[in-house]
Amino acid sequence: MSxxxxxxxxxxxxxxxxxxxxxxxxxxxxxxxxxxxxxxxxKGGFLALAYDSDAATEITLQPIKRFGFDGAILFxxxxxxxxxxxxxxWFETGEGPRLAPRLAESRLEDFVPAPERLNPVIDTVRKVxxxxxxxxxxxGFAGSPWTVATYMVHGQGSKDQxxxxxxxxxxxxxxxxxxxxxxxxxxxxxxxxxxxxxDAVQLFDSWAGxxxxxxxxxxVIAPNAEIVRRLxxxxxxxxxxxxxxxxxxxxxxxxxxxxxxxxxxxxxxxxHWANRELPKGLPVQGNLDPLALxxxxxxxxxxxxxxxxxxxxxxxxxxxxxxILPDTPIENVEMLLxxxxxx
Numbered sequence: 281m282s283x284x285x286x287x288x289x290x291x292x293x294x295x296x297x298x299x300x301x302x303x304x305x306x307x308x309x310x311x312x313x314x315x316x317x318x319x320x321x322x323k324g325g326f327l328a329l330a331y332d333s334d335a336a337t338e339i340t341l342q343p344i345k346r347f348g349f350d351g352a353i354l355f356x357x358x359x360x361x362x363x364x365x366x367x368x369x370w371f372e373t374g375e376g377p378r379l380a381p382r383l384a385e386s387r388l389e390d391f392v393p394a395p396e397r398l399n400p401v402i403d404t405v406r407k408v409x410x411x412x413x414x415x416x417x418x419x420g421f422a423g424s425p426w427t428v429a430t431y432m433v434h435g436q437g438s439k440d441q442x443x444x445x446x447x448x449x450x451x452x453x454x455x456x457x458x459x460x461x462x463x464x465x466x467x468x469x470x471x472x473x474x475x476x477x478x479d480a481v482q483l484f485d486s487w488a489g490x491x492x493x494x495x496x497x498x499x500v501i502a503p504n505a506e507i508v509r510r511l512x513x514x515x516x517x518x519x520x521x522x523x524x525x526x527x528x529x530x531x532x533x534x535x536x537x538x539x540x541x542x543x544x545x546x547x548x549x550x551x552h553w554a555n556r557e558l559p560k561g562l563p564v565q566g567n568l569d570p571l572a573l574x575x576x577x578x579x580x581x582x583x584x585x586x587x588x589x590x591x592x593x594x595x596x597x598x599x600x601x602x603x604i605l606p607d608t609p610i611e612n613v614e615m616l617l618x619x620x621x622x623x
Contacts, residue, residue, distance in 0.1 A: 289302035289416075303351075350415075354405060448495060488500045501534055505538045546602055570603065584598075
């Protein structure tokens, strides 16, 4: 059997069912692992790790070595794209990312692009690809244009993405120009990841849930569809997962409008509803509540069983509905793996 044929997760992404669903967890390479915390203490902050290809390679591989997940997710961040587009990027301890100058007060045209900032990430992809077990699917990723734009406009995360939403309404041509610039940079970035060795890529639209249906069509569906179109034009074999967090009832429209190969579901989505409403045969990924994983016990078993039963007749990748939380007990991750794999 070829290495590609033995990759269960990739097989599901291509529309095939597996008797036992493959599993990986968003943010599985990170702060809940003692080996990650030790390396971060040695090497420095998050961004220093992400741009150190040897460290990022080790971090990407850590959860594979410990748990044997079916998928490895590149250790990086969605904000490397605005960094490469010319914004300054840093992380405030305990507060998260910062970007400057904010586009609410500056012009994209004045930024000096620095695409070389992405070179260490692509080096990481090459190193991980060479080191992964043959059966492990390697996942790259990028932020979707709407979510990336919200950070670029506001200069940091926000609860309601008000500044970006305001710009989209008040200056739609300017905002469309920003979205197009992000699309172009993202397609190049993902194409380079694929060329360097990832098997599939995921588009994270973390703030998709903050938009009205009309704005969702304009700033989520249309830009992601354009990324899918351009990426598949460059690489017809590209495999793309879309994850529009908070999309809710707009998920079917997203799936049909974007042309993604698989759809990630957040924890607020009823899996039985999703199985009924989404296009037949579309692979889905998700959608355990990260807090259920922290709680463990019978509640975790019931939640996992509910998801597994909902998607029993559909190509399904087991995952969380969002990223694993830093205080997640290691033993609960092991319990979840046993539940999914019936160990």
